Amino acid sequence: VAEINRLDELRMLAVERRAEALLAVGRPDDAAADLPAHLASHPLREDAWRLLATARYRAGRQGDALAALREARHVLVTELGVDPGPELRQLEADILAQAPHLAPALGRAVTSGLGETVRPVQAEQRPFVGRDAELERLRRAAEAASRHRQPTLALLSGDPGAGKTALAEALTRRLAAEGWTTAWGHSPEYEG
Incomplete structure:
Protein backbone atom coordinates (compact mmCIF):
# COMPACT_ATOMS: atom_id res chain seq x y z
CA VAL A 1 0.00 0.00 0.00
CA ARG A 119 14.80 27.53 -19.72
CA PRO A 120 12.38 26.97 -22.59
CA VAL A 121 13.67 25.08 -25.59
CA GLN A 122 13.08 26.23 -29.12
CA ALA A 123 10.12 24.55 -30.76
CA GLU A 124 11.19 21.82 -33.15
CA GLN A 125 11.07 23.00 -36.74
CA ARG A 126 9.62 20.64 -39.27
CA PRO A 127 11.65 20.22 -42.43
CA PHE A 128 10.17 22.26 -45.26
CA VAL A 129 10.56 20.76 -48.72
CA GLY A 130 8.91 21.27 -52.09
CA ARG A 131 6.96 24.53 -51.79
CA ASP A 132 9.67 27.04 -52.66
CA ALA A 133 7.63 28.71 -55.44
CA GLU A 134 4.58 29.15 -53.20
CA LEU A 135 6.75 30.44 -50.36
CA GLU A 136 8.44 32.99 -52.60
CA ARG A 137 5.07 34.10 -54.00
CA LEU A 138 3.73 34.70 -50.49
CA ARG A 139 6.88 36.56 -49.46
CA ARG A 140 6.61 38.83 -52.52
CA ALA A 141 2.93 39.49 -51.74
CA ALA A 142 3.85 40.50 -48.20
CA GLU A 143 6.60 42.75 -49.51
CA ALA A 144 4.23 44.40 -52.02
CA ALA A 145 1.59 44.94 -49.33
CA SER A 146 4.21 46.57 -47.14
CA ARG A 147 5.42 48.88 -49.91
CA HIS A 148 1.93 49.97 -50.98
CA ARG A 149 0.52 49.96 -47.44
CA GLN A 150 -2.58 48.16 -48.63
CA PRO A 151 -4.36 45.37 -46.78
CA THR A 152 -3.64 42.07 -48.46
CA LEU A 153 -5.12 38.65 -47.91
CA ALA A 154 -3.48 35.37 -48.86
CA LEU A 155 -5.47 32.16 -48.66
CA LEU A 156 -3.76 28.81 -48.18
CA SER A 157 -6.12 25.99 -49.00
CA GLY A 158 -5.83 22.30 -49.68
CA ASP A 159 -6.62 18.85 -48.41
CA PRO A 160 -5.67 17.84 -44.88
CA GLY A 161 -1.98 16.98 -44.80
CA ALA A 162 -1.19 18.95 -47.96
CA GLY A 163 1.29 21.17 -46.08
CA LYS A 164 -0.70 24.36 -45.46
CA THR A 165 0.52 24.74 -41.89
CA ALA A 166 4.11 23.90 -42.82
CA LEU A 167 3.99 26.55 -45.56
CA ALA A 168 2.54 29.14 -43.18
CA GLU A 169 5.19 28.27 -40.56
CA ALA A 170 7.98 28.57 -43.13
CA LEU A 171 6.63 31.94 -44.27
CA THR A 172 6.38 33.11 -40.67
CA ARG A 173 9.99 32.08 -39.96
CA ARG A 174 11.26 33.78 -43.11
CA LEU A 175 9.37 37.03 -42.47
CA ALA A 176 10.43 37.08 -38.81
CA ALA A 177 14.05 36.61 -39.88
CA GLU A 178 13.61 39.65 -42.15
CA GLY A 179 12.39 41.74 -39.21
CA TRP A 180 8.64 41.41 -39.62
CA THR A 181 6.36 41.11 -36.63
CA THR A 182 4.44 37.86 -37.01
CA ALA A 183 1.46 36.41 -35.16
CA TRP A 184 -0.79 33.36 -35.25
CA GLY A 185 -4.50 33.27 -34.55
CA HIS A 186 -7.03 30.53 -34.01
CA SER A 187 -10.74 30.50 -34.68
CA PRO A 188 -12.71 29.63 -31.55
CA GLU A 189 -15.47 28.09 -33.69
CA TYR A 190 -13.12 25.61 -35.34
CA GLU A 191 -11.01 22.96 -33.66
CA GLY A 192 -7.55 23.11 -35.22
Missing part, protein backbone atom coordinates in the same frame (compact mmCIF):
# COMPACT_ATOMS: atom_id res chain seq x y z
CA ALA A 2 2.84 2.39 0.83
CA GLU A 3 4.45 1.77 -2.58
CA ILE A 4 1.12 2.32 -4.36
CA ASN A 5 0.68 5.63 -2.54
CA ARG A 6 4.24 6.68 -3.39
CA LEU A 7 3.74 5.89 -7.08
CA ASP A 8 0.37 7.68 -7.13
CA GLU A 9 2.01 10.76 -5.64
CA LEU A 10 4.81 10.62 -8.22
CA ARG A 11 2.25 10.31 -11.03
CA MET A 12 0.29 13.33 -9.76
CA LEU A 13 3.50 15.33 -9.53
CA ALA A 14 4.49 14.25 -13.05
CA VAL A 15 1.16 15.45 -14.50
CA GLU A 16 1.62 18.83 -12.82
CA ARG A 17 5.28 19.21 -13.82
CA ARG A 18 4.39 18.30 -17.41
CA ALA A 19 1.78 21.08 -17.44
CA GLU A 20 4.36 23.45 -16.01
CA ALA A 21 6.87 22.50 -18.71
CA LEU A 22 4.24 23.03 -21.43
CA LEU A 23 3.56 26.48 -20.02
CA ALA A 24 7.29 27.24 -20.02
CA VAL A 25 7.57 26.46 -23.73
CA GLY A 26 4.50 28.48 -24.69
CA ARG A 27 1.88 25.72 -25.08
CA PRO A 28 -0.89 26.77 -22.67
CA ASP A 29 -3.68 24.92 -24.51
CA ASP A 30 -1.78 21.64 -24.18
CA ALA A 31 -1.04 22.39 -20.53
CA ALA A 32 -4.72 22.97 -19.80
CA ALA A 33 -5.86 19.82 -21.60
CA ASP A 34 -4.86 17.19 -19.00
CA LEU A 35 -5.47 19.17 -15.84
CA PRO A 36 -9.30 18.99 -15.59
CA ALA A 37 -9.23 15.17 -15.58
CA HIS A 38 -6.36 15.25 -13.09
CA LEU A 39 -8.31 17.61 -10.83
CA ALA A 40 -11.47 15.50 -11.12
CA SER A 41 -9.52 12.69 -9.45
CA HIS A 42 -7.47 14.89 -7.11
CA PRO A 43 -9.49 18.08 -6.45
CA LEU A 44 -7.49 19.18 -3.39
CA ARG A 45 -4.21 19.79 -5.28
CA GLU A 46 -3.84 23.56 -5.20
CA ASP A 47 -0.80 23.51 -7.49
CA ALA A 48 -2.87 21.83 -10.19
CA TRP A 49 -5.56 24.51 -9.83
CA ARG A 50 -2.85 27.19 -10.13
CA LEU A 51 -1.48 25.60 -13.29
CA LEU A 52 -4.95 25.22 -14.84
CA ALA A 53 -5.85 28.85 -14.18
CA THR A 54 -2.49 30.06 -15.49
CA ALA A 55 -2.76 27.91 -18.63
CA ARG A 56 -6.26 29.14 -19.38
CA TYR A 57 -5.22 32.75 -18.83
CA ARG A 58 -2.22 32.42 -21.15
CA ALA A 59 -4.47 30.77 -23.75
CA GLY A 60 -6.59 33.94 -23.76
CA ARG A 61 -9.37 32.50 -21.60
CA GLN A 62 -9.43 34.89 -18.64
CA GLY A 63 -13.03 34.02 -17.72
CA ASP A 64 -12.25 30.30 -17.67
CA ALA A 65 -9.15 30.95 -15.57
CA LEU A 66 -11.23 32.82 -12.99
CA ALA A 67 -13.88 30.07 -13.10
CA ALA A 68 -11.17 27.50 -12.27
CA LEU A 69 -10.09 29.56 -9.28
CA ARG A 70 -13.72 29.90 -8.10
CA GLU A 71 -14.13 26.14 -8.41
CA ALA A 72 -10.90 25.60 -6.45
CA ARG A 73 -12.19 27.87 -3.69
CA HIS A 74 -15.53 26.00 -3.61
CA VAL A 75 -13.83 22.58 -3.42
CA LEU A 76 -11.43 23.62 -0.66
CA VAL A 77 -14.14 25.29 1.43
CA THR A 78 -16.58 22.41 0.93
CA GLU A 79 -14.12 19.55 1.45
CA LEU A 80 -11.72 21.01 4.01
CA GLY A 81 -13.37 24.14 5.35
CA VAL A 82 -10.35 26.28 4.36
CA ASP A 83 -9.78 29.13 1.93
CA PRO A 84 -7.28 28.74 -0.92
CA GLY A 85 -3.64 29.32 -0.05
CA PRO A 86 -1.76 32.55 -0.73
CA GLU A 87 -0.55 31.46 -4.19
CA LEU A 88 -4.09 30.91 -5.49
CA ARG A 89 -5.35 34.14 -3.93
CA GLN A 90 -2.45 36.09 -5.46
CA LEU A 91 -3.01 34.46 -8.85
CA GLU A 92 -6.66 35.52 -8.79
CA ALA A 93 -5.67 39.12 -8.03
CA ASP A 94 -3.02 39.03 -10.77
CA ILE A 95 -5.48 37.69 -13.35
CA LEU A 96 -8.03 40.36 -12.45
CA ALA A 97 -5.30 43.00 -12.81
CA GLN A 98 -3.95 41.37 -15.99
CA ALA A 99 -0.49 41.46 -14.44
CA PRO A 100 2.31 41.54 -17.04
CA HIS A 101 4.26 38.74 -15.34
CA LEU A 102 1.46 36.31 -16.27
CA ALA A 103 2.29 36.74 -19.96
CA PRO A 104 3.84 33.69 -21.63
CA ALA A 105 7.36 33.01 -20.45
CA LEU A 106 8.63 32.01 -23.90
CA GLY A 107 12.21 33.12 -24.37
CA ARG A 108 12.97 33.78 -20.71
CA ALA A 109 13.84 31.54 -17.82
CA VAL A 110 11.13 30.73 -15.29
CA THR A 111 11.20 29.14 -11.86
CA SER A 112 9.31 25.88 -11.49
CA GLY A 113 7.18 24.96 -8.50
CA LEU A 114 10.16 22.94 -7.27
CA GLY A 115 12.39 26.03 -7.19
CA GLU A 116 14.38 24.99 -10.28
CA THR A 117 15.15 27.34 -13.15
CA VAL A 118 13.62 26.13 -16.41
Whole structure:
Protein backbone atom coordinates (compact mmCIF):
# COMPACT_ATOMS: atom_id res chain seq x y z
CA VAL A 1 0.00 0.00 0.00
CA ALA A 2 2.84 2.39 0.83
CA GLU A 3 4.45 1.77 -2.58
CA ILE A 4 1.12 2.32 -4.36
CA ASN A 5 0.68 5.63 -2.54
CA ARG A 6 4.24 6.68 -3.39
CA LEU A 7 3.74 5.89 -7.08
CA ASP A 8 0.37 7.68 -7.13
CA GLU A 9 2.01 10.76 -5.64
CA LEU A 10 4.81 10.62 -8.22
CA ARG A 11 2.25 10.31 -11.03
CA MET A 12 0.29 13.33 -9.76
CA LEU A 13 3.50 15.33 -9.53
CA ALA A 14 4.49 14.25 -13.05
CA VAL A 15 1.16 15.45 -14.50
CA GLU A 16 1.62 18.83 -12.82
CA ARG A 17 5.28 19.21 -13.82
CA ARG A 18 4.39 18.30 -17.41
CA ALA A 19 1.78 21.08 -17.44
CA GLU A 20 4.36 23.45 -16.01
CA ALA A 21 6.87 22.50 -18.71
CA LEU A 22 4.24 23.03 -21.43
CA LEU A 23 3.56 26.48 -20.02
CA ALA A 24 7.29 27.24 -20.02
CA VAL A 25 7.57 26.46 -23.73
CA GLY A 26 4.50 28.48 -24.69
CA ARG A 27 1.88 25.72 -25.08
CA PRO A 28 -0.89 26.77 -22.67
CA ASP A 29 -3.68 24.92 -24.51
CA ASP A 30 -1.78 21.64 -24.18
CA ALA A 31 -1.04 22.39 -20.53
CA ALA A 32 -4.72 22.97 -19.80
CA ALA A 33 -5.86 19.82 -21.60
CA ASP A 34 -4.86 17.19 -19.00
CA LEU A 35 -5.47 19.17 -15.84
CA PRO A 36 -9.30 18.99 -15.59
CA ALA A 37 -9.23 15.17 -15.58
CA HIS A 38 -6.36 15.25 -13.09
CA LEU A 39 -8.31 17.61 -10.83
CA ALA A 40 -11.47 15.50 -11.12
CA SER A 41 -9.52 12.69 -9.45
CA HIS A 42 -7.47 14.89 -7.11
CA PRO A 43 -9.49 18.08 -6.45
CA LEU A 44 -7.49 19.18 -3.39
CA ARG A 45 -4.21 19.79 -5.28
CA GLU A 46 -3.84 23.56 -5.20
CA ASP A 47 -0.80 23.51 -7.49
CA ALA A 48 -2.87 21.83 -10.19
CA TRP A 49 -5.56 24.51 -9.83
CA ARG A 50 -2.85 27.19 -10.13
CA LEU A 51 -1.48 25.60 -13.29
CA LEU A 52 -4.95 25.22 -14.84
CA ALA A 53 -5.85 28.85 -14.18
CA THR A 54 -2.49 30.06 -15.49
CA ALA A 55 -2.76 27.91 -18.63
CA ARG A 56 -6.26 29.14 -19.38
CA TYR A 57 -5.22 32.75 -18.83
CA ARG A 58 -2.22 32.42 -21.15
CA ALA A 59 -4.47 30.77 -23.75
CA GLY A 60 -6.59 33.94 -23.76
CA ARG A 61 -9.37 32.50 -21.60
CA GLN A 62 -9.43 34.89 -18.64
CA GLY A 63 -13.03 34.02 -17.72
CA ASP A 64 -12.25 30.30 -17.67
CA ALA A 65 -9.15 30.95 -15.57
CA LEU A 66 -11.23 32.82 -12.99
CA ALA A 67 -13.88 30.07 -13.10
CA ALA A 68 -11.17 27.50 -12.27
CA LEU A 69 -10.09 29.56 -9.28
CA ARG A 70 -13.72 29.90 -8.10
CA GLU A 71 -14.13 26.14 -8.41
CA ALA A 72 -10.90 25.60 -6.45
CA ARG A 73 -12.19 27.87 -3.69
CA HIS A 74 -15.53 26.00 -3.61
CA VAL A 75 -13.83 22.58 -3.42
CA LEU A 76 -11.43 23.62 -0.66
CA VAL A 77 -14.14 25.29 1.43
CA THR A 78 -16.58 22.41 0.93
CA GLU A 79 -14.12 19.55 1.45
CA LEU A 80 -11.72 21.01 4.01
CA GLY A 81 -13.37 24.14 5.35
CA VAL A 82 -10.35 26.28 4.36
CA ASP A 83 -9.78 29.13 1.93
CA PRO A 84 -7.28 28.74 -0.92
CA GLY A 85 -3.64 29.32 -0.05
CA PRO A 86 -1.76 32.55 -0.73
CA GLU A 87 -0.55 31.46 -4.19
CA LEU A 88 -4.09 30.91 -5.49
CA ARG A 89 -5.35 34.14 -3.93
CA GLN A 90 -2.45 36.09 -5.46
CA LEU A 91 -3.01 34.46 -8.85
CA GLU A 92 -6.66 35.52 -8.79
CA ALA A 93 -5.67 39.12 -8.03
CA ASP A 94 -3.02 39.03 -10.77
CA ILE A 95 -5.48 37.69 -13.35
CA LEU A 96 -8.03 40.36 -12.45
CA ALA A 97 -5.30 43.00 -12.81
CA GLN A 98 -3.95 41.37 -15.99
CA ALA A 99 -0.49 41.46 -14.44
CA PRO A 100 2.31 41.54 -17.04
CA HIS A 101 4.26 38.74 -15.34
CA LEU A 102 1.46 36.31 -16.27
CA ALA A 103 2.29 36.74 -19.96
CA PRO A 104 3.84 33.69 -21.63
CA ALA A 105 7.36 33.01 -20.45
CA LEU A 106 8.63 32.01 -23.90
CA GLY A 107 12.21 33.12 -24.37
CA ARG A 108 12.97 33.78 -20.71
CA ALA A 109 13.84 31.54 -17.82
CA VAL A 110 11.13 30.73 -15.29
CA THR A 111 11.20 29.14 -11.86
CA SER A 112 9.31 25.88 -11.49
CA GLY A 113 7.18 24.96 -8.50
CA LEU A 114 10.16 22.94 -7.27
CA GLY A 115 12.39 26.03 -7.19
CA GLU A 116 14.38 24.99 -10.28
CA THR A 117 15.15 27.34 -13.15
CA VAL A 118 13.62 26.13 -16.41
CA ARG A 119 14.80 27.53 -19.72
CA PRO A 120 12.38 26.97 -22.59
CA VAL A 121 13.67 25.08 -25.59
CA GLN A 122 13.08 26.23 -29.12
CA ALA A 123 10.12 24.55 -30.76
CA GLU A 124 11.19 21.82 -33.15
CA GLN A 125 11.07 23.00 -36.74
CA ARG A 126 9.62 20.64 -39.27
CA PRO A 127 11.65 20.22 -42.43
CA PHE A 128 10.17 22.26 -45.26
CA VAL A 129 10.56 20.76 -48.72
CA GLY A 130 8.91 21.27 -52.09
CA ARG A 131 6.96 24.53 -51.79
CA ASP A 132 9.67 27.04 -52.66
CA ALA A 133 7.63 28.71 -55.44
CA GLU A 134 4.58 29.15 -53.20
CA LEU A 135 6.75 30.44 -50.36
CA GLU A 136 8.44 32.99 -52.60
CA ARG A 137 5.07 34.10 -54.00
CA LEU A 138 3.73 34.70 -50.49
CA ARG A 139 6.88 36.56 -49.46
CA ARG A 140 6.61 38.83 -52.52
CA ALA A 141 2.93 39.49 -51.74
CA ALA A 142 3.85 40.50 -48.20
CA GLU A 143 6.60 42.75 -49.51
CA ALA A 144 4.23 44.40 -52.02
CA ALA A 145 1.59 44.94 -49.33
CA SER A 146 4.21 46.57 -47.14
CA ARG A 147 5.42 48.88 -49.91
CA HIS A 148 1.93 49.97 -50.98
CA ARG A 149 0.52 49.96 -47.44
CA GLN A 150 -2.58 48.16 -48.63
CA PRO A 151 -4.36 45.37 -46.78
CA THR A 152 -3.64 42.07 -48.46
CA LEU A 153 -5.12 38.65 -47.91
CA ALA A 154 -3.48 35.37 -48.86
CA LEU A 155 -5.47 32.16 -48.66
CA LEU A 156 -3.76 28.81 -48.18
CA SER A 157 -6.12 25.99 -49.00
CA GLY A 158 -5.83 22.30 -49.68
CA ASP A 159 -6.62 18.85 -48.41
CA PRO A 160 -5.67 17.84 -44.88
CA GLY A 161 -1.98 16.98 -44.80
CA ALA A 162 -1.19 18.95 -47.96
CA GLY A 163 1.29 21.17 -46.08
CA LYS A 164 -0.70 24.36 -45.46
CA THR A 165 0.52 24.74 -41.89
CA ALA A 166 4.11 23.90 -42.82
CA LEU A 167 3.99 26.55 -45.56
CA ALA A 168 2.54 29.14 -43.18
CA GLU A 169 5.19 28.27 -40.56
CA ALA A 170 7.98 28.57 -43.13
CA LEU A 171 6.63 31.94 -44.27
CA THR A 172 6.38 33.11 -40.67
CA ARG A 173 9.99 32.08 -39.96
CA ARG A 174 11.26 33.78 -43.11
CA LEU A 175 9.37 37.03 -42.47
CA ALA A 176 10.43 37.08 -38.81
CA ALA A 177 14.05 36.61 -39.88
CA GLU A 178 13.61 39.65 -42.15
CA GLY A 179 12.39 41.74 -39.21
CA TRP A 180 8.64 41.41 -39.62
CA THR A 181 6.36 41.11 -36.63
CA THR A 182 4.44 37.86 -37.01
CA ALA A 183 1.46 36.41 -35.16
CA TRP A 184 -0.79 33.36 -35.25
CA GLY A 185 -4.50 33.27 -34.55
CA HIS A 186 -7.03 30.53 -34.01
CA SER A 187 -10.74 30.50 -34.68
CA PRO A 188 -12.71 29.63 -31.55
CA GLU A 189 -15.47 28.09 -33.69
CA TYR A 190 -13.12 25.61 -35.34
CA GLU A 191 -11.01 22.96 -33.66
CA GLY A 192 -7.55 23.11 -35.22
